[in-house]
Amino acid sequence: MNIGAVGYSISAFTFLIFLAILLTDRHKGSTKKALLIAASVNCIWAFILAYESLVSTFPIRVSIIEYLKGTSWLLLLVQLLCLSYSNRFKKKTIKKIKLSVLLFVIVLAVPEFLSYAFGDIFILGDIEYLIALNLLVSIIGIALIEQVYRNTRTEQKWAIKYLCLGLLGMYLYDFYMYSDALLYQRIDDVLWQARGFIYALTIPLIGISISRDPLWSPEIFISRRVVFHTTTLLASGIYLMFMGIAGYYVRDFGGNWGLVAQAIFLFITVLLLALFVSSRRIRARLYVLVNKHFYPYKYDYREEWLRFIRTIAVSSEEKELYHNTIKSIAQIIESPGGMLWLREDNGFFSCVDTWEMQHITDREPAETALPKFMEEHEFVISVDEFLTQPEVYNRLGYLELPDWVKKVDPWLIVPLIYNDLLIGFIVLDHSAARKKTFNWEDSDLLKTAARQVAAFLEQMNASEALAEVRQFENFNKVSTYVVHDIKNLVAQLSLISSNAEKHKDNPLFMEDVFKTINNSVMKMNKMMGVLSGKVATSQSSKVNIVSVLEELVHNRQIAGGKPVPILGCESSSFIVKADKNQLLSILGHLVQNAQDATDDAGKVTISQKRSTEGVVIEIEDTGCGMSNDFIQNNLFKPFKTTKGSKGMGIGVYESREIILAIGGQIEVKSEVNVGTCFRLTIPAAI
Numbered sequence: 001m002n003i004g005a006v007g008y009s010i011s012a013f014t015f016l017i018f019l020a021i022l023l024t025d026r027h028k029g030s031t032k033k034a035l036l037i038a039a040s041v042n043c044i045w046a047f048i049l050a051y052e053s054l055v056s057t058f059p060i061r062v063s064i065i066e067y068l069k070g071t072s073w074l075l076l077l078v079q080l081l082c083l084s085y086s087n088r089f090k091k092k093t094i095k096k097i098k099l100s101v102l103l104f105v106i107v108l109a110v111p112e113f114l115s116y117a118f119g120d121i122f123i124l125g126d127i128e129y130l131i132a133l134n135l136l137v138s139i140i141g142i143a144l145i146e147q148v149y150r151n152t153r154t155e156q157k158w159a160i161k162y163l164c165l166g167l168l169g170m171y172l173y174d175f176y177m178y179s180d181a182l183l184y185q186r187i188d189d190v191l192w193q194a195r196g197f198i199y200a201l202t203i204p205l206i207g208i209s210i211s212r213d214p215l216w217s218p219e220i221f222i223s224r225r226v227v228f229h230t231t232t233l234l235a236s237g238i239y240l241m242f243m244g245i246a247g248y249y250v251r252d253f254g255g256n257w258g259l260v261a262q263a264i265f266l267f268i269t270v271l272l273l274a275l276f277v278s279s280r281r282i283r284a285r286l287y288v289l290v291n292k293h294f295y296p297y298k299y300d301y302r303e304e305w306l307r308f309i310r311t312i313a314v315s316s317e318e319k320e321l322y323h324n325t326i327k328s329i330a331q332i333i334e335s336p337g338g339m340l341w342l343r344e345d346n347g348f349f350s351c352v353d354t355w356e357m358q359h360i361t362d363r364e365p366a367e368t369a370l371p372k373f374m375e376e377h378e379f380v381i382s383v384d385e386f387l388t389q390p391e392v393y394n395r396l397g398y399l400e401l402p403d404w405v406k407k408v409d410p411w412l413i414v415p416l417i418y419n420d421l422l423i424g425f426i427v428l429d430h431s432a433a434r435k436k437t438f439n440w441e442d443s444d445l446l447k448t449a450a451r452q453v454a455a456f457l458e459q460m461n462a463s464e465a466l467a468e469v470r471q472f473e474n475f476n477k478v479s480t481y482v483v484h485d486i487k488n489l490v491a492q493l494s495l496i497s498s499n500a501e502k503h504k505d506n507p508l509f510m511e512d513v514f515k516t517i518n519n520s521v522m523k524m525n526k527m528m529g530v531l532s533g534k535v536a537t538s539q540s541s542k543v544n545i546v547s548v549l550e551e552l553v554h555n556r557q558i559a560g561g562k563p564v565p566i567l568g569c570e571s572s573s574f575i576v577k578a579d580k581n582q583l584l585s586i587l588g589h590l591v592q593n594a595q596d597a598t599d600d601a602g603k604v605t606i607s608q609k610r611s612t613e614g615v616v617i618e619i620e621d622t623g624c625g626m627s628n629d630f631i632q633n634n635l636f637k638p639f640k641t642t643k644g645s646k647g648m649g650i651g652v653y654e655s656r657e658i659i660l661a662i663g664g665q666i667e668v669k670s671e672v673n674v675g676t677c678f679r680l681t682i683p684a685a686i
Contacts, residue, residue: 004053007196012046014200018207019043034079035210038072045069046196053193060187062130070137070174071105073167077144080160084151108133131187135178141171159209166205173198307331308449312456321460322353325453326426329414330355332449333442335428339408342424342457349424357429362404366422369400374415375422380443381413412438414446418454426450486524493520516555523581540662542685543580544573545615549608552587562600565591570609577685578662586658589651590619590678597623597676614664614683626670635668
């Protein structure tokens with residue numbers, strides 16, 4: 001067998017197929033032309049060498065076609081290098097570089113053409129010119145490959161990498177072969193014959209780069225079924241070849257039993273191959289493998305995901321989210337309708353919404369076969385496939401469809417999994433366009449979208465739960481303030497009640513009693529309105545802070561608390577913007593605290609003065625005082641108090657919140673057994 005002829009023939013047909021694929025591409029440009037020229041020249045080169053291997057005698061003679069083959073790839077590399085330098089040089093400069101390279105290639109070939117014209121071989125001393133010339137081309141090619149890869153942008157190297165590897169393999173092999181030829185003044189027979197196989201192995205690497213570059217990617221189409229059957233036959237052939245070799249060794253080392261052992265071994269080999277080919281499960285997995293790794297996906301995932309997000313993200317209410325959830329999943333698979341089932345707190349799944357599909361009232365227990373199967377395997381169930389091929393599902397686990405499925409007659413059941421828990425599922429109606437084309441890719445996309453839907457639904461549930469908790473928190477907060485205010489009102493009314501027997505004949509006292517009771521009733525009515533949500537918590541207006549302080553002191557005098565506060569105002573009027581009742585309430589809390597902390601012989605003073613920041617109100621007492629640790633860590637926190645069981649720890653916290661809300665400030669200075677001073681700064685009304 002002429003090994004060289006076989007190798008170069010394989011290389012020639014490989015280049016021919018590569019050239020045919022390139023010709024199917026409609027893209028144009030200088031790089032495409034250079035690639036076509038290189039592929040054409042190499043195809044012709046391989047055919048010529050295959051023919052020469054059949055008819056020529058040795059020693060091997062190098063022809064001009066060798067030089068043309070090597071320089072054709074050099075021109076492609078120069079073109080790629082010029083593309084890398086396009087941002088550094090002007091177009092005229094790049095054209096001059098290309099022309100210079102072309103001229104250099106032609107000049108180098110002139111001596112050989114002249115030798116052909118005169119019928120002699122051009123020799124430099126004892127060295128054949130073409131051997132030295134092809135060695136030079138190999139060296140230049142290796143250098144250019146390094147420059148092309150080095151100067152290619154990082155994001156484009158993944159596309160050019162295999163082209164550089166393929167060409168590098170060619171040039172390195174030629175470098176080694178021609179270096180050996182230059183050293184021994186002859187072409188090595190083994191290296192020459194093996195070169196055809198080497199070149200055939202490098203062409204797939206170049207093909208990978210072509211497929212990765214969108215400017216070169218061919219538009220040829222080979223059906224998936226053809227690739228599947230071709231892959232199966234190729235794998236079967238390789239399998240039989242290796243088993244045949246193994247059978248040979250079984251016979252060779254089997255002694256008297258060799259022929260019998262070989263026959264048995266070959267029978268088992270063919271039987272295993274038949275079982276492999278006839279297995280529906282194995283063929284299905286092989287088909288999925290071919291589709292996943294050798295073909296572009298059937299979906300434009302960017303477009304599908306954007307459409308999915310647009311559909312589901314516009315939901316503002318629970319019912320709207322349910323409706324859009326079904327619609328977003330159904331549109332992926334072109335289903336005309338569907339229904340959404342969600343898990344209830346009692347452990348049942350029920351239909352919560354439908355889209356272009358009938359609503360059913362059946363409930364599915366969480367412990368039945370269908371929910372358990374979907375939760376365990378996250379498998380998109382094709383009802384039609386289950387009815388015709390139940391073994392596809394039963395090999396994973398037990399599955400039985402409930403009665404409501406038979407009534408609805410759906411197409412697909414898609415599980416909604418969140419943190420490995422089945423929170424629901426979507427039932428889709430049959431699609432007239434896609435009924436027979438549901439495959440692994442549809443299933444994968446549906447499962448991915450379903451996980452996103454499950455996250456949306458759980459997020460909505462969490463948001464509703466959080467909103468409910470916040471409502472209770474706000475209600476509890478308002479209730480705490482109201483209870484605190486009621487406690488103060490009760491304290492005032494208790495004082496009036498205790499003094500009524502003594503001063504009931506005093507008209508002025510009785511007049512103040514009626515005013516205090518009316519004021520208390522008015523405050524309690526407002527509290528009831530706040531709790532029921534019918535009245536706003538505050539209504540700001542322009543208030544004379546001096547009048548508020550005078551009213552506060554008058555009320556404390558009527559209540560009879562001791563020591564009686566002493567008021568000292570710098571001015572007769574100062575207008576602030578706040579809620580009058582709130583101001584009376586918080587100032588009353590602070591005065592009450594000062595009275596509680598001071599014995600009857602002590603002193604409580606209230607002062608008002610102007611400042612650049614507004615009005616300053618100081619409430620000072622000579623009571624027991626507070627420690628610095630309590631002021632820094634506990635004073636302005638709710639439910640922290642120095643009164644023990646007598647206080648609630650709300651007054652100071654509420655006072656600070658209200659003062660800060662109207663743009664003011666509150667400061668505290670205190671010393672144990674000396675006294676406390678609260679300093680409130682409130683901005684003037686604009």
